[in-house]
Amino acid sequence: MAHARGAWVHVDGAFGLWAAAAPARAHLVAGIAAADSWALDAHKWLNVPYDSGVALCRDGAALRAAMATQAAYLLQGTGREPDEYTPELSRRARGVEIWAALAALGRSGLADLVERCCRHAARFAAGLSAAGHEILNEVTLNQVLVRFGDDATTRRVIAALQADGTCWCGGTVWQGRTAMRISVSSWATTEQDVEHSLVAMIRIARA
CATH class of the missing domain: 3.40.640.10 (Type I PLP-dependent aspartate aminotransferase-like (Major domain))
Structure with missing residues (x-):
C-alpha cells in the first residue's frame, strides 16, 4: 500500500x-x-x-x-x-x-551470538515470571520488558538494581505502564551471568 x-x-x-x-x-x-x-x-x-x-x-x-x-x-x-x-x-x-567483527565471527559465529542472546532473554523472562513478576512482551528476540507490581515499585527496583551493580537494566514505558527493559546483546554474557542477575533482580524486588 x-x-x-x-x-x-x-x-x-x-x-x-x-x-x-x-x-x-x-x-x-x-x-x-x-x-x-x-x-x-x-x-x-x-x-x-x-x-x-x-x-x-x-x-x-x-x-x-x-x-x-x-x-x-x-x-x-x-x-x-x-x-x-x-x-x-x-x-x-x-x-x-x-568488517573485523564479521570476519572473526563468520556466518556461524554471528548466528550463534544472536541465538545465545535470545536464549538468555528467554531465561530472564522465564525466571522472572516464575517468581511472580509480569512479563509485558512476547519474548521473541533479545528484549524483555518486566514489571514489578505498580509503577513506583518498578522504578524502585530499577534504581536499586542499578545501584547494586550485578547487572544494568534501564527503565521504559510501554503502553502507559512503567517497565524494566532487559536487553541482552553482549558476546560476553554467560548463563552464569544470567542466573546471578536473576537472583539479584528477585532479591531486590522482594526487599
Missing part, C-alpha cells in the same frame, strides 16, 4: 535486523526485502564501538542525492566519493571494526 501511494518504506532494524543472521529467527524479518532502505546498529549486537551503524539503500542515486555535500573547497573526483554516503565529511573508520 505504501509503495502504491509513492511512499518510501524504511526499516529501522537497530536490533531486529540481526535476526536474519540466525536461521531459527529469520522468519521474524520476513518481508523486509520489499523495503527501500534499511538501517541497523553494529554497536549493539555486533559489539563494536559506539555509533557504528549501517545504512542500506536500494536506490544508490537516492542515497547520494540525500547525502552529497558540495562546496567550492571540496574537490570532486571521478571515482567513488565517500562524502556522498554519510552525513559527515570527517569521520573515523567505523567500517574497519565492523
